[in-house]
Amino acid sequence: MPGLPLELDQHPGIWRGGELARSACPGIASGFAALDAELPGGGWPCGALTEILPQHEGIGELRILGPALARLASRGKFIAWIAPPYLPYAPALAAAGIALERIVIVKTARDGDSLWAAEQALRSAACGGVLAWPRDIRYPQLRRLQLAAEDGRCLAVLFRPTGAVHEPSPAVLRIALATSAGGLALSILKRRGAPLSRPILLPAVPPAAANSNTSPGPDLHAVDSLASVATAAGSVPARFALA
Amino acid sequence: MHLSQLPLEAFQRGLPSPEPRAVAERQRILACDGKAAARGLRTGMPVTAALALAPGLRLRERDAAAETEALLGIAAWAMQCTPNVALDFPDLVLLEVSGSLKLFGGLGEIAARLRQGLDAMGYSARLAAAPTPRAAAWFARAGKPRLIADAGLLESELSTLPLSVLQNADEEALASVGAGSIGDLLALPRDGLARRFGQGLLDSLDQALGRLPDPRGFCVLPEKFCAAIELPAEATQAEALLFAARRLLVQLEGFLAARAAGARRLSLSLTHRAAPATRIELGMVAACREAAHFALLLREQLQQTVLPEAVRALSLEVQAIEPLEHSNQNLFSDALHEEGNWPRLIERLRSRLGAAAVHGLALCADHRPERACTATEPGAKQLALDFDLRPFWLLERPQALEETEAVPCHHGPLKLLAGPERIESGWWDGTDVARDYFIARTTEAALLWVYRERSPAGAWYLHGIFS
Known part of the structure; x- marks a missing residue:
């Protein structure tokens, strides 16, 4: 497609409608090939706000971040957990390969304190990742966090209730999580690039639990059938990897 | 450094005061602030006259001990520029900076740095530099901010100073022989000067010019x-x-x-x-x-x-x-520097949220799930321990679950996927547990970590969320 001058073409904030934006700083690989393929920069964005909106608590919102967090911690970066809803459990974090000495938990009594702490952590450039669970957050505050994230160039993830799906947000990446036929369906609500109409499916069950009682058979079928539906519908050829 | 307002600033410094202030000694005004000076107060004025001019005057008796303390404080602060700092009572701090010129980038840079620091501490000071301590003191006291590095210029510059810098009791007698400045004194015959005014005057002139040694006792930095x-x-x-x-x-x-x-x-x-x-x-x-x-x-x-x-x-x-x-500045990138500032972040968070609100995580060799994870100092080295499959989230207090038709419920009946994992431990410290843990799936496909008490009642509890 001729016409776009080179400097416009290379600007990280400008992208063609049909492709993914080129990110100025490469993303942190999520560890799930299917997800990485659909994210600009090939992974979780750095220096920008990401929102994760799980349909229900506990369906796998932390597990999808696990490999990225493990990678950051192994590079010696601190990961701040701001106002988590429960206690992050060290044995599971260690088992996921996240170095415990790089974890900082920040408990807050008020929402204002959580936002303040998140902003401090983002701006300080001392953290590799900031995970925050704000209870009530409005657009101007989100915007402020987005600016802070741009300053700090770290992985910034907000966990928000599924009710926030329809609210406007300055986050560059918004992912809604839902369960679907035994797997975890990631719908990308917003990204820098062409919108993605179909969800990305990841197996949701931790391996040990999967081995014991549920057979992986039906899950695989579910994925296959969805994939075939997607290709039959004539959308972009889908790539599914069961990582 | 001449601290011209030290008697005042020993009490209060760098903060605007609502009423005029002055310090008196033996019923005479020793120093007064700008507001008092604007009302006509002058140094040396009797206290009664001062009070008549400014009825609202906040008058205080001079506190020599506080002044000395302030002077020592300034000296300790000034030792960042040179280890050789001497006091010249009552109101002078002398710094030997010849060894520090290269480090700080010259006389002007050091002076600017000192001036800025004194200003930030709230002291008003006059700075001067000269090859000899006595000459520097005289320049500062005369309020001439000269920074003289060249010994050749010293004599001509000194000649212009008034006699008041000598703080000599014979000032009037000196004036009566026709001497109005240091230059006039230097022009007089030395033997006559020594006969009339004593050897002391001659010695101090020689020390100022560097013809006589002028040893100073340097301050020792306090421990605390x-x-x-x-x-x-x-x-x-x-x-x-x-x-x-x-x-x-x-x-x-x-x-x-x-x-x-x-x-x-x-x-x-x-x-x-x-x-x-x-x-x-x-x-x-x-x-x-x-x-x-x-x-x-x-x-x-x-x-x-x-x-x-x-x-x-x-x-x-x-x-x-x-x-x-001292951290060296990085030649190529500031990545290292950035990582180094995480203690700052933690301090900042703690100063607002409290020390206990910001912590790291540690593993503990204990089978009881609530004891296997403890709070620790962020960044502390950790043990590596192996546990079975554990959830990412642990509830701080297990939540009781209802049971319908022998099945535990949490937003609908739970399906037990894996288990039981029996954890029975802790009889030695009185908080023993005996539980059978299961991995359960909710109707919404969330995975939970639930347990059943090993007791006749056999109640179900929710203890973790896999997420």
Whole structure:
């Protein structure tokens, strides 16, 4: 497609409608090939706000971040957990390969304190990742966090209730999580690039639990059938990897 | 450095006061501030005349001990520029900077740095430099901010100074022989001068010109830091207190720089009229020296503190200091530097949220799930321990689950996927547990970690969420 001058073409904030934006700083690989393929920069964005909106608590919102967090911690970066809803459990974090000495938990009594702490952590450039669970957050505050994230160039993830799906947000990446036929369906609500109409499916069950009682058979079928539906519908050829 | 307003500033410094202030000694005015001077007060004026000119005058008797203390404080602060600092009572601090010129980038740079620091501490001072300590003192006292590095220029520059710099009792007698300046004295025959005014005068002229040695006893840096400041009016607002405290913090920064050290714990005490003093402790994760960082932490603390009464004075104390290495500037990138500042982040968060609210995680060799994970200092080295499959989230207190038709329920019946994993431990400390843990799936496909008490009642509890 001729016409776009080179400097416009290379600007990280400008992208063609049909492709993914080129990110100025490469993303942190999520560890799930299917997800990485659909994210600009090939992974979780750095220096920008990401929102994760799980349909229900506990369906796998932390597990999808696990490999990225493990990678950051192994590079010696601190990961701040701001106002988590429960206690992050060290044995599971260690088992996921996240170095415990790089974890900082920040408990807050008020929402204002959580936002303040998140902003401090983002701006300080001392953290590799900031995970925050704000209870009530409005657009101007989100915007402020987005600016802070741009300053700090770290992985910034907000966990928000599924009710926030329809609210406007300055986050560059918004992912809604839902369960679907035994797997975890990631719908990308917003990204820098062409919108993605179909969800990305990841197996949701931790391996040990999967081995014991549920057979992986039906899950695989579910994925296959969805994939075939997607290709039959004539959308972009889908790539599914069961990582 | 000549501290022209030291008698005043020993009481209060760098803070505008609502009424004119003056300090008197033996019923004579010794020093007065700008407001008092505007009403016609002059040094040497009788106290009664001063009170007639300014009825609202806040008059205080001179406190020589406080002045000495202030002077020592300034000397300790100034040792960041040179280890050789001497006092010349009552109001002079002399620095031998010849060895530090290269490090700081010249005489002008050092002077600017000192001037800025003195200003930040709230002292008004006149700076001058000369090849001999006595000449520098005279220039400073005369209010001529000369920075003379060349010994050849010294004599001609000295000649212009008035005789008042000598602080000699014979000033009037000197004037009567026709000497109005140092230059006139130098032109007089030496033997006659010595006969009439004593050898002392001649010696001090020679010392100023560098013809006679002028040894000075250098100050020894104190082990501890302790400084106080009095507020002009009682204050309750955090900003006003912070403004005053910053003056102390700048002084602390100089003191720490002189010792090549940092502080890990500061304690600031706020004195009230009647109530016992409020103490504010600042704890640092890593030793630090920058006044700006201390001020940032203090701001958060002050905003959280509830004061019983208005504050009259502040005092800052540091008990323990520890050596702090100078960090080299990185040639290529600031990545290393950035990682180094995580203690700052933790200090900042703690200063607002409290020390217990910010912590790291540690594993504990205990089978009881609630004991296997404990809070620790962030960044501390951790044990590596192996556990079975565990959830990412643990509930701080297990949540009781209802049971319908022998199936535990949490937003609908739970399907048990894996288990039981029996955990029976802790009989030795009285909090023993006997539980069968299961991995369960909710109707919404969330995975939970639930357990059943191994007791006749056999109640179900939710203890974790896999997420």
